[in-house]
Amino acid sequence: MQHQYDFDRPIDRRNTNSFKWDIPERHMGTEDVLGMWTADMDFQSPAPMLQTLRERLDHGVLGYTIRGPKYYEIIQNWLQRRYGWELDKDSIHFCPPGVIPAVCMLVELLTKPGDAVFAFMPNYDSLYGAAESMGRRLVTAPLSCSTQGPLRCADWKMDLDAFERAAVENDIHLALFCSPHNPVGRVWTAEELSEFAAVCRRHDIFVISDEVHCDIVRPGVKHIPMGSVPGMEDRSATLMSPNKSFNVAGLMTASVFIPNRQVMAAFRKKLSAWAMTLDTVFGTLAVEKLYSDPACEEWLDQVNAYLTANLEYAADYIAQNIPSIKTYVPEGTYLLWLDCSDTAFRGDALCEHLVKDLKLDLCDGREFDPSRDDHMRLNCACTRATLREALKRLERI
Numbered sequence: 001m002q003h004q005y006d007f008d009r010p011i012d013r014r015n016t017n018s019f020k021w022d023i024p025e026r027h028m029g030t031e032d033v034l035g036m037w038t039a040d041m042d043f044q045s046p047a048p049m050l051q052t053l054r055e056r057l058d059h060g061v062l063g064y065t066i067r068g069p070k071y072y073e074i075i076q077n078w079l080q081r082r083y084g085w086e087l088d089k090d091s092i093h094f095c096p097p098g099v100i101p102a103v104c105m106l107v108e109l110l111t112k113p114g115d116a117v118f119a120f121m122p123n124y125d126s127l128y129g130a131a132e133s134m135g136r137r138l139v140t141a142p143l144s145c146s147t148q149g150p151l152r153c154a155d156w157k158m159d160l161d162a163f164e165r166a167a168v169e170n171d172i173h174l175a176l177f178c179s180p181h182n183p184v185g186r187v188w189t190a191e192e193l194s195e196f197a198a199v200c201r202r203h204d205i206f207v208i209s210d211e212v213h214c215d216i217v218r219p220g221v222k223h224i225p226m227g228s229v230p231g232m233e234d235r236s237a238t239l240m241s242p243n244k245s246f247n248v249a250g251l252m253t254a255s256v257f258i259p260n261r262q263v264m265a266a267f268r269k270k271l272s273a274w275a276m277t278l279d280t281v282f283g284t285l286a287v288e289k290l291y292s293d294p295a296c297e298e299w300l301d302q303v304n305a306y307l308t309a310n311l312e313y314a315a316d317y318i319a320q321n322i323p324s325i326k327t328y329v330p331e332g333t334y335l336l337w338l339d340c341s342d343t344a345f346r347g348d349a350l351c352e353h354l355v356k357d358l359k360l361d362l363c364d365g366r367e368f369d370p371s372r373d374d375h376m377r378l379n380c381a382c383t384r385a386t387l388r389e390a391l392k393r394l395e396r397i
Contacts, residue, residue, distance in 0.1 A: 005299055007043050007306045008383050020379075028355050034390050037363045039182070039213075039335060041247040041381035046299040049246070049289040053282050065281040067094065071288055075255060078291040082215070085228040091259040093268060096279050099212050099239045099254045103130045105270050106208050106237050107174065109263070111136055116170035118205070120158055122369035124182040127210050131176060139170045143184060150319075151328040151339070156184045158192065160199055167203040175200065177209040177226060180217060183337045183368050183377045185330020187221050193229045200235060206263075207236045212254075215245035215300060217332040218308050225257070233259045237267075242290045244333075245300055247381075253283035307334045310380040310387055317391045324397060334381040338362075340374050343397055347373035358393045 013021045013035075020042075021035040044050070056062075072089045079085040095102035107130050111117060117131035121140045131138045141162035146155040166172060177196075180187045188196070200207055209226035217223055227238040238257040243249040258264040271277055290296045308329075314336055315329045326339040345353050347366065350373070354360045365375025380387055 003295065003298065005302050007303060008385070010383055010385065011042060011044060013042060026355070026361050028352065030356050030359055033355060033359045033361050034386065034393070035361050036379045036382070036390050037361050037377070039244060039333070039379060039381075040249050041303070041334070042383065042386065043247055043303065043381070045247050046290065046293075046296040048293045048295045049248075049286055052285050052289045056281065056285055062281050065279050065284050067279055067284055071284060074288050074292045079225070079257075083223065083225055083228065085225050087227070087257060087259070090261070091227075091257055091264065093256045093258065093264065093271075094279065095239075095254045095256050095271070096252060096276055096283060097254075098243065098249075098252050099210055099241055100126045100130060102237075102239055102254055102256050103127060103176070103208055103210065104134055105267065105274075106263075107131055107134045107136060107176075109266050109270060110174050110206055110208075115174070116166075116172045118163065118166055118170075118172045118175040120163070120178075122183055122365070122372055122375075123176070124178055124210065125367040127176050127178055127182075137170075139166050139172060141166055143181075143186075145184075151326050153185050153328050153331045156181070156186050158188075158196060160195055163196075164199050164203070167199065167205060172203065173205055175205050175207050177207050179209060179211055179226065180213040180223065180330075180332025182210075182213060182333055183335055183363070183365075183375075185328075185333050185335065185337060187217055187223055187332040190224055190229075193224055193226070193232075197229050197231045201231050205235070207232065209236060209238050211238055212241050213244050213333045214240055215242075216304060216307065216334055218311075218329070219305075221331045223332065227257050227259060235260065237263065242287060246286075246290050246296065248286055248290070251283045251286050252280060253287055255287075307381060310334070310382075310384060311336065313384070314378070314380050314387060314391060318394075321391075321395055322397065325394070334379065336378040336380060338365075338376045338378055340365075340376055340397070343374075345397075350374070350376065353397070358396055360390060360393050 020038045027033045113135040116139045117136045119128040120143050214223045225238050226236045241254040311329050324342040363377035365372035
C-alpha cells in the first residue's frame with residue numbers, strides 16, 4: 001500500500017454550487033439538512049489526478065482538446081485489467097456530457113418514435129426516462145424480491161418470463177439495462193446475464209447497458225460488462241465512466257463501447273451532427289490519469305473498502321435500531337435501498353417528514369418506480385461521522 005487515504009476528513013461542500021447540498025428547494029425552508037440523496041461522494045478525488053489538472057491549469061492554455069492514441073490504450077488496459085475484457089480500439093468511443101446523453105442518442109438511433117423500449121423496474125429514473133423523453137413507449141417488468149426472512153441483495157431477481165412476454169406482445173427490440181443496479185444494488189452474475197442474453201438473442205433485442213457504478217462493488221463480487229457476455233458482443237452498447245468510481249461527475253465524461261460496427265458508425269455520426277467530437281480538456285486528462293496511475297487505482301480500492309464498511313455499518317444500525325425500516329448491504333454501488341413500508345408515512349408525507357422533521361434529504365423511491373411511495377434511497381458515500389448523524393436522525397422516523 002503506497003498511501004493511506006483519509007476518508008474520515010470532513011469537507012464542507014455547502015456553497016460550492018453542489019447539486020447534492022445546495023438546492024434550497026429540496027430543503028423546504030429547513031436549515032442544516034444532510035444531503036444524502038444524489039449519487040456522488042463527499043470525498044476528494046485522487047490527489048495524482050488533481051495534480052495533473054493543476055499542471056494543465058498552470059500551463060494556461062485550455063483550448064479545444066482531442067483524445068490521442070494513448071487515451072484508447074489506457075481504456076483498453078483498464079478494461080482488460082479490471083474485467084478481463086479485451087476490446088479493439090474501433091469499439092471504443094466517448095460521450096463528453098456523460099452516460100445518459102449517450103443513452104438518449106442510442107435510443108434515437110436504434111428506435112423510432114412510438115416504438116416500445118423495455119426496462120426492469122425499479123430503475124434509475126434518468127435511464128428509463130430516456131425512452132420516454134425521446135418519444136418512445138416504455139414497457140416494464142418487475143425485479144422480484146423474496147420477502148421471506150431478512151432481506152438480502154441476492155434475493156432481487158430479473159423476471160425473465162415477464163421480459164420475454166413483453167418482448168413478444170410489444171415487438172420490443174431495445175432494452176435499457178443497469179448493472180450494478182441502481183437502486184437495488186445487484187451485480188448480475190454470469191448465469192443471470194447469460195439467461196438475459198438468451199432472451200435478447202431469441203427476439204433480436206439490442207441492449208444499452210448503464211454500468212456507471214461498475215467499479216464500486218463489494219469484496220468477492222465480480223462485475224461483468226454486458227459487451228463481454230457471450231452472444232451480446234454485437235447487440236449491446238456498454239456505457240462506463242469514472243464519474244462514480246473516482247467522484248468526478250462534474251467533469252462530464254463517459255466511455256461508450258460498441259463492437260457492432262454499423263451501430264458504432266451511426267453513433268459517431270450522431271456525435272458529429274451534434275458537434276460533440278471534441279472533449280473537455282480536464283475530462284480527457286482525468287480519464288487518462290485515473291485509469292493509468294497505480295496510485296489512483298489504490299485510491300479506488302481503498303474507497304471501496306471504506307464504502308463497504310459504511311454500508312455494513314448502516315445496514316446493521318438500521319436492523320438494530322430502526323425496526324420500521326428494512327434494508328441490506330448492496331452487492332454494488334454505495335446506495336442503500338430502504339423499505340419504509342412499516343412506517344406511518346408514504347409519498348410526499350414521507351419526504352416532508354424526513355426533510356422538515358428529521359433534516360434528512362434522501363432520494364424519493366418514486367423516482368425509481370412510481371409505485372414505490374414507501375421506499376427511499378440513502379447515499380452512504382460520506383464520512384462515517386456524517387453517516388452516523390444521518391442514522392441517528394433516521395431513528396426518529
